[in-house]
Amino acid sequence: TQSLVVQYTEAAFEKLDSLSLDSQGKSIFKKFGQNLMERKY
16 A cells, blocks of 8 residues: 555665665665655555
């Protein structure tokens, strides 16, 4: 369901923020996730 995908994506973002990745890597990952969600919903 959509809510499950949103929960999974938000959890992935939280884990990503807790990692020591640079901001460029985070923005690429978040843009990919947003594009994926926009296509499905």
